[in-house]
Structure formats: C-alpha cells, structure tokens
Amino acid sequence: MERRSFGKAILAASLLATTTLTATATVAQDYVIGFSQVTTAEPWRVQFNKDLRAEAELHDNVELLIADANDRTDKQVADMENFIRQEVDAILISPKESAGLTGIVEQATDAGIPVFVLDRNVDTDKFVQWIGGDNSLIGVAAGEYALELLGGAGKAQGNIVEIFGGLGVQATFERSDPFHAAFEGEEGVTFLLDRQSGDWKQDQAYDIMSTALRNYEDIDMVYGHNDPMAYGAYLAAKDAGRADDIIFLGVDGLPGEGVTWVSNGELAATFLYPTPGAEGLRQALKHLAGEEVPAKIVMGTEAITPENADEILVRNGLK
Template identity: 45%
Template sequence: MKHSRLAGITTACVAGLFTLGACSTNTDAAQPSEEPDQESSAPADDGRLVEEKDSYVIGYSQSNNAEPYRAQLNTQLEYYVSQHDNLELLPIADAQQDSSRQVSQVQQFVQQGVDVLVVSPNESDPLTPPVEQACAAGIPVIVLDRTVKTDCIAAFIGGDNVAIGKAAGELAVELLPDGGNVVELRGILSNQPQIDRDEGFREAIAANPDIKIVKDQDAKWLKEEGTKVMQQWLQSGDDIDLVYAHNDPMALGAYLAAAGAGKTEDIDFIGIDGLAIPDGGIRAVQEGQLAGTFVYPTGAKEAVDTITKIVDGEEFEAEQILPTTAVTSDNAEEIYTEYDFSAKD
C-alpha cells in the first residue's frame, strides 16, 4: 500500500482534536482507512505532505531510553538522519515508560511545529489523542513498533510480533520434544507487542500438549525485573525447563537468577530483540546463555527513508512490516557481523 499524501487528515480527524477515537480505529495495525482506491490519495495541491523548503525538523518521542533495544534504535535513527543535510533531529524525548509524560512530549512537538513526528508509543490508548492532534495540525506522523488506534498516521513501521512469538514457540517445541514446564516473562501488559508475542508463542507450543506454561508475569521489559521475577519463581520450588522472555534483557535477567541458583544447566532461555551489541542477545547466544533469540529490526533506517520520501514529495509505503531473523548457535556469529551497527562509519 502506497501513499503520496496523508489521507487521514480529514474533517473527521480535525474534529477529533480533543476527542479520542474521532478517526477510525484499528487494534491490529495503524494503517490508512479502506477506500475504493488505496494506491494513493488525491493531493490537495501539489500532493506534498510538507511544505517544500531547504531543511526539515524531526521530533522523536521514545517510550523508554533505558531499554537496550530502544537505545540502539535512537543511535541508529541519529545516524541515518545525519546522512541527510536537509534533516534535523531534535533531542530525542524520553518518556521513561510514563505515558502521561509521553503525551506531553508529543504535544510539545506539535506546538513547536515540527515538520515530521516520529513516535514509539509506550502505550497505544494514551498516545492516540496527541497523535491525532499532530495529524490535525498537518504534521505527518510515523509510528514505530507499537501501534496507535487511529488511521490518520502517515506510516506504521514495525515487526510482526505474532509471527516472532510463533517462531519462539516453535523453537521451544524443538528444545522440549518430550514436553516440559515453561515460564513466561512478559513486557508491560498493555503493550501490543507483549500481547502479540504471547499469542504467537502459545499458538506454536500447542503442537505439543505436554509443554505447559506454568507461570507468567510482566517484568516491564527490564533485565533487573526479569532477575527479580525469576528469583521468586526459583524460590517457590517449581520445576522450570524453559524461560520464554519477550525481550533479551528479561531473558538475560532470568539467566542471572538461574546462575545464582546453580540452575543454568537445567533450563533453556529464549529471548527476542537480537541486538548486535556486546551485552545483547546475539552475543548471549554465542556464549551459550540463550538457546536462541530473534532479530527485531528497529525500523530506524526505514523511518528515515520514509521521512526523505515525505519531504521530497514521493510515494511511500503506509504500512511496513519488517522481517525477523532467528538466531541460534549455528548462525549467531554471522548474524552478529551482519547487524553490528558499531562497524558503520
């Protein structure tokens, strides 16, 4: 699906400036409304989403800089923006997992009149009204990773978290051919990626009825929380054969707890993110701490590519679902080299 103009900035969306849900909603993915002709929407003048000028200012609202995945996303976004002389990225706003803070940050970007707004929502519902405010102000919005519940955005860029969860579940089935007890470390319960990664995993392990999820709990995407929850589970005396964590930091936090209890030889650990950084998931697979992880692309390059098309008045994909790569001991070294961002100029 391609867009040459922000179709969602409609009368309904403008009227919804202060009303949640004024634009049509989609709980699975934020994408343009269904219309007879979806290839491109009719331009109001020259078809551009932003006024043509010498330079453009980008505002970016990040959900939580403290998560390694998001810190890497920030680094990559800054790098790719720096490759374009006509783009300026304002200091990245860190919501610190606080949705009310993020709402205020997005509203501030709107008041500043940025040319393009990029948002990685902490939660979908609270971020929908301020995103609609940006749309109503004529600011193209690119949403990364987690959707918002409005169709007025210019583009959604992210992975298929149900598919990633399913791939993790298929790996669990391979690791536990005779069945076993699984514990699941979730992200924030209201986050859509957490919901999707759980759904896909459960669908896949259903292939072996002897695999049981005996405990699951949110650990807020954080390593230290993963350690804390895993320590509690181990102290309860439950038999645990495999840990499935919705990101690598939580998986590695669980691994630390198991190491402290002398249990790492008895338990397999699966994560998601697959960052090519010294303390990331790919290196953990190489070192035998994780049985596997899955590369979850940051979308930084695709976001900047989309921004350049927006400011140049070119067509772009309104929905960009990024592929994942499974990382095991067989390919971890190769994948690390491929995704090692530190090797870039």
Template identity: 60%
Template sequence: MNRNRRLITGALVTAPFAGLVMKAGYVQAQGKKYRFGFSQVTTVEPWRVQFNKDMKAEAAKHPNVDLVIADANDRTDKQNADMENFIAQKMDVIFISPKESAGLTGVVEKAYKAGIPVFVLDRTVNGDAYTQFVGGDNTLIGKGIGEFIVKTTGGPGAAKGNIVEVWGGFGAQASHDRHDGAMEFVGKEKGLKIVGQRVDCDWKQDKAYDYMKTVLRVNPQVDVVFAHNDPMAYGAYLAAKDAGVEKKIKFVGADGLPNEGAVWVEKGILTATFVYPTPGAEGLRQALKMLGGEKIPKKVILPTQGIFAENAKQFVGT
C-alpha cells in the same frame, strides 16, 4: 489548507525540475530545512539506545533534516507532553515509539488531524489515525520462538516441559503479539505447560530476575524460559544461575543486538534469540520519500531472523 495537501502540492509544483533537485530519493525543495521530532519512550534499554543511534546516523546523511529526540523517561504522561510540544512547534514530521498503545492513541490522532505527518515506530497505537507504521512483525517473532520451543522439547506431538513466560509490558501490543505468536505452536502441545503467574516485567532485566527467582521457589522444575526481550531472558538466566539450575534450562529471547543477544547466544547463555530490527532509520527514509511527493504504504514491516548457536558468530559485532 491541510498540511499534507500543502506538502503534496509543493511536490507537484517542483516536478518539472525533478531531474535537477532529486537526491537520495527525496526532493531537496531548494534548500528547505525540515524539523523532525521523535518521541522515544526511553533511552535506558539497550535496544532503544541502538534505535536512537541508527536514527541519528540516518539523519546525519541528510543535511536538510534537523532531528530532535525527546526522552519520555518510560512514562506515558511525559510522552504525551512531548508529543503536545512537538505539535505546538508545528514539526514537519513527528515520529513516536509509544510506551503503550491506548495511552498514546489520542495525542497521535491529534497530531495527525492537525495535518502533521505521524510515523509510528516499533509499537502500534489503536486505530489508523497516523501516516505510517514502521516496525518488526512481533507475531512472526513469537511464531519463530514457539516453533523453536516445540522443536527443542521433543517435537510436534511429543514436546514436554515447563515453560516460564516473562512478559514485557501488558500495555504494549508487542508483548501480546509475541505471546500470541508463540502460543500458536506451544498451545497445541499437551505436554507443554506454562508455569508461574503472568507478571508485567516492563522489559527490564532486574524485574525479570526478581520474577524468575520467585517462580523457581514454587516451580523448581523449569525447562524453558521464553522472555519477550533479551535483557529479560538474561535476567531470568542470572536468577537461575544463582539457584544453580541455569544449565538445565533453555533461555529464548528477542531483539538480537550484535553486542547483547547475539553475544549471549554465542556464549551459550541464551539458547536462541530473534532479530528485532530498529525502525528509526527506515522511518526517516520513508518520511523523506513522502516529503518528496512519493506515495508510501501504510505499513512497512521489517524482516526478522533467528539467531542460534550455529549462526550466532555472524551476528556478533555487526
């Protein structure tokens, strides 16, 4: 019998006693323990550190959950191996935040077809062979960034300036969504020009620093930096500071962590950032709902919000 059907059948059997066993929105199944495996792409990036922290905190609220986190060390091959290991262990639920979409689609589908519920967090995979996606709307974040850039460089129809776009990762759909969203606004402005080559900076501060340093040698006139996350925006800022031109440039990123992006906006290092909520805690809650017999949606989209000089203080340290 398919694993998902077994889980649903079990929930129906216990339904008459739901008033006795329901807690925190899920069925405890008379003391049953659940083993959840989470394949995290890396634990180096600050946003990923917060991601894991939030997920562990949520898991700690549920004594019947044993959460196992595997660090893929930013490698697709290692992440595939971690997923295969979770499948072999017959985890009750598998979570994955993929390094890249195409490279992890196959193993996600394998787990799903084996009857293991799979929750894709943050970055998508190709197709729909998974239980649920939980994450922010990267296209919406890109639109917010694009609209902000146009507004602060002269307004619709009058915006002017050179923009450096710092890409997170060509293999990650999040980068393409943030780019596409921003271009819906920036692309309409004849006075705005993207300068520099399109380079994969892999979400890393040091790579963004090196890229920005190279761009400034060829294009000394830069008005805006649009980075796909805050660490890269900060790396670009440091390169501009070393060149003595940081005060002439607006730096815009995404993530909005309380002790990172929000602080940098408050200090005037970044001009703006947009909140990209970590999805682990919500993903875990959704999995418990499913195990309790509740019907869950295919996608859960988490909200975003812009952080600017005027409201940054309320996001710092929260």
C-alpha cells in the same frame, strides 16, 4: 523584582540564541525532522534512537530533533506541540499510548505536517504511515523454534518456565499466546508457572527463577518475554548450578544484550524485535521527496542463534 527581570533577561537571551541557531541551521539544511520518543530509559529505546541517528547521519540534508517524553503522555503532547510550533518538515512519533496522543497526531496532520507513527499505534488514520514490529510474529517464531528444540511436533518433551513481561501490556500476550499455540496437543510439554510477571526486568526474573528452581526439580526451558528476563533467569540457574540443563530463549535481540548473550552461549536464541528508527526516517524522506509510501509497514522478526550472533556483533562493532 529586579532579580526576576534579570532571570527573564537571561531566558530571553537564551531563547534568542537557540532560535537564531535553529534558524541558521534550517537555512543550511533542507529538512528538519522532529522525533518524539516516549522514553530513553530502556535499552530498546536507546537502540531505537541510535538507529535513527545513524540513518540521519547518512543524509546531509536532514536535521534531526529528538525530544524525550520521559515516559509521560503530557510531556509527549507538549513535545509534539513544540514541533508543530517550529513548523518542522515531518514528525516521527513513537507514542506512549493511543488514547492520550491521538489528538495531537491529528493536530499535527491538520497543521500540514506529515506524521509517521512508529512502534505503538494511535487511534486515527490522520497520519501518513505506521511502522512497527509484530509481537505475534515473534511469538510464532519462538514457539516453532522451541518446539523443535524440545523434540519436534508430536513428540516434544519438557517442562517450560515462561516469564511474562507486563501483565497489563498487549505485547506480553502477543509474545505469549502464539508460543503456547505452538505446543497445542503436545502431551509431553508442561508450562510450569501461571503468569508470573517479571515486569521486563532482569532482577525480578532472577527472583522468580530462583524460587522456580526450588519448586521444580525438572526444568528444561525458559522463555523470557525479553532478553534481560531470560538472562536474569539464566543467572539464577547458573547460581544454582543448573544452567547447563536448561535452554534459555529471549526476545528483542539488541546487540549489547540478547545477541551478546547468545554469542556467549548463555541464551540459546533470541528473536529480533526490530526498531523502526532507520526505516521511519527513510520512509519520511521518501514521502518528502514526493514518492508514494504505504500506510503500514510491518517489520518481520529474525531468529538470532549461535550461528548468526557473532556476525551481528561484528556488524555493530561489538566484536
């Protein structure tokens, strides 16, 4: 009994300490903005948080609270409830999924807190704004670029290995379908593999590619649905001594990954899937300042090629 009450005392003391701390912080800051991030275990999410933090650094009147849901819906709902209890000035959320998080987004809006949904969407219009990339645009851009590399419309030649992301995920098909559409009617182009999923992982793509290299003597291009998979395929080809004969294309364009590999000449190109971190905060501050903001912002893509890769690395302090 005694031990338990001691524990309670510590808990109470630490709670008190945190509340006082946040309280003093709130007095000093004009806006407290909560950001509920679904997970930080992927490089793209890490970049997302970095972008958001960097943007927050630019504004002296912003205090940013980041909650990591560890890729779990229940934890993310709890994080959101926490923000609502703390009565933050605005909430940014990058939800795990639509179904489990629509309710809590509505709840936050009902509590009078403006909500900005980033990346994946939720199934309601009770929020201020959605900001995200468009995977279909990436599929289109990658398809056009690939078609050009293989000889151009009507006379393209080559065998393509496509390494799928997660087969249960919308983004996979949005990155795949427009890419295939670009090669519609191209007699000279063959897609060698039938929906082989590397689950977005470098190691699985490596194994898929090493088997494909045994299976097909003639591979001209690899399209990985993200950069780590394209790079994994590159490594497999390199280990088999065939990397020089193959063009590797990736998606995401993170400075530490895809851009670096393009700059090294390992990938031919990657297509930026921008994080909505910085833009999300800018839009939230606009809204708080009383400006009108659109209900939806779609962020475009950008081809990262050997021509502009170095410049991006320099901008990010990596070169």
